[in-house]
Amino acid sequence: MKEEYIITAYTENHIGMLNRITIIFTRRKVNIESLTVSESAIKGISKFTIVVHSTAEQAEKIVKQIEKQVEVLKAFYHNNDEMIYQEIALYKVSTKALTAGNKIETLVRKHNARILEITDEYTVIEKTGHNDETQEFFDELNEFKVMQFIRSGRVAITRSPIERLSQFLAERDSMLA
């Protein structure tokens, strides 16, 4: 059964890593729904968070192929229930629409969004949440014409208490034996 999986990979922060990772998906014709890359808690190690629609079997095979890359330290896959995750979205509306009544303000409160910047012309609103939440806010806000909209890739953190990368690095020395 296909569902959403979050694939995470810890890699050396080297040139070309993004390419090496993404071709693994391309070759198997698995579309990347969202992708976030940034430095992890450990200096010099990047963390990739990749969202795909796939079967568990496919996700597992992809993770093995990712781990096979020389500069990948460790990779995992999880379904949505196993992780806490967020995306961030920015919305631009005209300041006129904002000041014309209190409806936008009500929406901002209801959706737990916040206003980042107000100029004479436009107002930028930020909301974090799951895709369906940022989408719902968009749909409601669009009554006042959203001038621009952008949503980030996903960031996610496991529910388990340990940082598995540090665990991997600790275990690694014994693996070299």
Add this chain to the structure above:
Amino acid sequence: MAEKITGSEALIRSLIEEGVETIFGYPGGAIMPVYDALYHHREKLKHVLTRHEQGAVHAAQGYSRATGKVGVCFATSGPGATNLLTGIADAMIDSTPLVCVTGQVASPLLGTDAFQESDIVGMSMPVTKWNFQITSADEIPEVMAKAFYIAHSGRPGPVLIDFAKDAQFAEIDFEYHKCNNIRSYVPYRPIDNSQVEAAANAINNAKKPFLFFGQGVVLSQAENELKELVEKAGIPAAWTLLGNSALPSNHPLNVGMLGMHGNYGPNLLTNECDIIIAIGMRFDDRVTGNLSKYAKQAEIIHIEVDPAEIGKIVNTKFPVVGDAKKVLRKLNPLIAKNEHPEWVAKFKACYDIEYKKVIERDIYRNNGKISMGEVVRMVSEKTEGNAICVTDVGQHQMIAARYFKFNQTKSVVTSGGLGTMGFGLPAAVGAQFGRPDRTVVTFIGDGGFQMTMQELGTIAQEKIPVKIVILNNNFLGMVRQWQELFFESRYSFTELKGPDFVHLSGAYGIPAKRVEKGAELEAAIAEMIDTDGPYLLEVKVEKEDNVFPMVATGASVSEIMLEAPTKK
């Protein structure tokens, strides 16, 4: 003590530090400083000028496959580098350790569409185990040490190092340390003893165990351990195309080849065994046929160094992750001495059927015409199973795999996973440089020969004693066979006319002969083998012979055909 040298010199010294003796390559603008540095070390480092970069990389592959060492090749930027790609892809899928060094435009020109700039790092990414672009000379020693370590450790594979021209000129303090550790890379995981014990238990309790071995056995030098396991547990053992020669052909428990044109018994009985012990192989679709009808009754033990291979194709009840030799050293002591005479007899019975229906006619034609199998048998007999057999791709490749006999390991050099026509001749060059002490024979179709025949120039210039056998059927034989069987004999563009191969060979100064009659074959083969130096033998074989047995695409291994289905 560090000493100041140029980047190019540093590259050459790195190769010497890694014990490299032979390089196959082709120069050009962007790699000229490296060639200049090489000039000063030409006594120590043998460079072989091939006639095409594809030849250089296939030669490096042949060298590696025949010796177990890392193959090294050089090419210039742009077209030189892209010409390597086929061989790199071939090495990737066949797990051949290579270090390929390509020249690159100077770093300030990168990304400007400079003359002969190509993004070889990007292009080779899907087909390399690792690649790296050196833009600063300081990087050289560490990167080269990593390149060799990555290429040969774990599951081996090709590494490409792209070397910007300004870094070739720049000076550095050279100090070399071999690499044996990269924090993100775990080539060998510690062997899980419980996995080994579970596997041993399963083997000890099996009634009809069947062992499959692949190139992993050769790459980890586990031939003795394999033999010990096979003999101790009394298990019939079959090989994949690349596992061939890891167990002597005449070993009583060697039951032959798996897969599409493999032997009858190994295919049929795959669906009858109770346990499969797969060692260093990857269940390629040419081995398994239709997966939904593949070994469903069997429990599978998979011993494999690459964890990504386990469970990739077949469900594995007993995975054992690890280097074949190390695993077998732990496994063998846990194996109870055993025999399975009735089970083994089934293979013999299948062989007898196959012999009558296929083999006899293949290797003894006796009608004045010549079959490929007959040629292969005679060359094998004449060289007493001691030759290195290099093949190209097609019918002759399957025939060579089926009928050439081997006494020792690392004797088969063939393009398995990629099936690269044009591989044979240059790979034979490499194999002969790797093993000057052994007879190297290469069987090539008239189609594949015409893809890389310019390497006759290399053979002639280097005076290496490669024995070239062209099995000429004036067809792209394997494709023609499929057209006959599956496309109602519509021979769409598979008939081809070659040059006069004897004249061609003569033009290079390589002695040659053409044989068209069965009666002349044996003497011609003897002359070829007994001639000092290279020799080309063109054998006109039956034009429309087919290779059987055959597991057709989509068919199950138990539906293996011994002859063409009768036409309606």
